[in-house]
Amino acid sequence: NRGNEIWLFFPSSIILLDNKVYALAIPYSTILEKNIDKSKFSSLRKRICLHVFNLILIRHDPPYDLRYLTSCYILERLQKHILIINNPTSLINCPEKIFITKFPNIHPPTLITRNRDQIIEFR
DSSP states (O other): OOOOOOEEOOGGGEEEETTEEEEEEEEHHHHHHHTOOGGGHHHHOEEEEGGGOSEEEOOOOSOOSHHHHHHHHHHHTTTTTSEEESOHHHHHHSOHHHHGGGOGGGSOSOOOOSOHHHHHHHO
8 A cells, every 4th residue: 555565585586696685586466466376486586686675574484494594694684774574693593493492481391302212202
């Protein structure tokens, strides 16, 4: 209603080229108009410089892996120019699965591990 353009891009489409951050993105209005699904995104995306945006909202689904970290490191370069909701530096420094452990008074007994034996023992 306010005339803002909303674009959608995935972390895998972020590009760092000559110190500028780009993404292969699609206008959200296109998604709504054409009622398209994810499988058709790649054919409709355009490379757009993210430095032209006023605001970026990061909403990235797990896993918290090297691809996730790399996209955050690249998006960090925009912070001086653009308001980024879910600050990439904070996402790197405070992964949601571990951050809760800083507040032992408000969470139940918790185990964080990839070790199957430890999980079985904890359960």
